[in-house]
Amino acid sequence: IEVRIHGIFYDAGGYGKVNRNLALKLHEAGVKVRIDPKKSQNQLKASELKPIIELTNTKISKNHISIDSVIPSFAEYASGKYRILYTTIESYSIPKQFLECCQMYREIWVTSPWSASILKKHVDKPIHVIPTGADPFLYTENGPRFDFKPNIKSFVFLSVFGWGYRKGYDVLLKAYFEEFDASDDVSLLIFSRYQSGTSRFHRDKIRDDINDIMRGFPNKEMPHVVRYNQVIPEQQMPQLYRAADCFVLPSRGEGGNLCSPEASLCGLPVIMTNVSGQQMYLRDDNAFLIEMDRLIKTPTGRFGIHYWDGQMFPALTSPEVTDQLKKAMRDVVKH
Incomplete structure (x- = not known):
């Protein structure tokens, strides 16, 4: 052949x-x-x-x-x-x-x-x-952990994704900022690149989007957020997962999603939306699943990719969705 x-x-x-x-x-x-x-x-x-x-x-x-x-x-x-x-x-x-x-x-x-x-x-x-998947011999609970410098908080939420509206960064940040504040011993580590780039322009795009959401909380002492947009070779990715305490990604749509099984194999509880391709891996008995609110047509330009204009995706903008995510994140920290 x-x-x-x-x-x-x-x-x-x-x-x-x-x-x-x-x-x-x-x-x-x-x-x-x-x-x-x-x-x-x-x-x-x-x-x-x-x-x-x-x-x-x-x-x-x-x-x-x-x-x-x-x-x-x-x-x-x-x-x-x-x-x-x-x-x-x-x-x-x-x-x-x-x-x-x-x-x-x-x-x-x-x-x-x-x-x-x-x-x-x-x-x-x-x-x-023809499903994708994670290498169970590479992604394991035992092994070295990523060494964060400077140090971050005791409990680490990790989110790994390509920066874009489809991935639900707005949903994640809103719930995190509402549920936690500076007194909580937690960090949200966002491992993400915009358009796969690592330049100052690409870094600033992510920073500016996060700051736009933070401005919605003008009188609050904000919880800790860390951005990381450099490339890590796959052989070292398990070290990143092992250094975290929970994987979270409230995505609006996935064809499969590699990160959720990778994180799970490394021993992390997983919080994700109960939609689309990740349902192949995730169920109520192995993950914290967030139910969607409704399907909507994507406004032109919202995803930054022309072919998604007018297509149907979960909105994930209701208070009910935010409350589910807040509760899941708080429950993981407590237990």
Whole structure:
């Protein structure tokens, strides 16, 4: 079997991780794999980059299977005898351009049963669930912990995500600022990059968004918040999880979400919204689940990505949602 995989490989975020794992695991299984990376800034260390670079030089015939592992809006007409789209669905509706791109392929792979359930309402193609996951040999409870300098508070909430409205940073910060104050021995560590960048511009965007929400609490001594936007190699990510006490991410939509199983394997309680792809991993008996309020059409420009304009996502703006999140965070601290 010969396979060509086209997608993001050099980015340290979730899409790059999924594509690297797919390519390397197929290669280990004896499949002849050639990768065709989309242009992106390299955020990988040399040890992570070497096995991926080697797969760019694999020679394959014109009869290969072609896998485009991309968001459909960025799909290109693939080469190869048999064409597969490997993608993710994060909204409760599907952009028209996604549906148009799906017609270019013989079959479609998605990252979760939830993504498949949404896509099957609109696409008459074979659809298969190829889930993402976490390495249980890497992400473990035992091992070294990240050493924070300067030191942070005794109890650490950790949130790992790409900075954007879909991820619910506004929901998280509002609940955290309402429930805690400077007298609480807690820190919220936000491990996030805006548009995958680490420059001053990207750092300032996150800082400014946090400050905008803090201005809604003008007379309050605010609880501790820490921002970290540098790239950490995946081999060191378990150290970050182990140094925290709880993982929290009130996301509006996920195709699967890698961070929740990674955090759980490292021994952290998980607080997340009971929506979309993370339901593949999370249930009432293994996580603190926040129920959504209602679905709304996304206002133009709200997510900063054109294809999500007008799509259906949980609002997560009601007092009931905030109260659920506040209670879950307080309960984890107490117990």
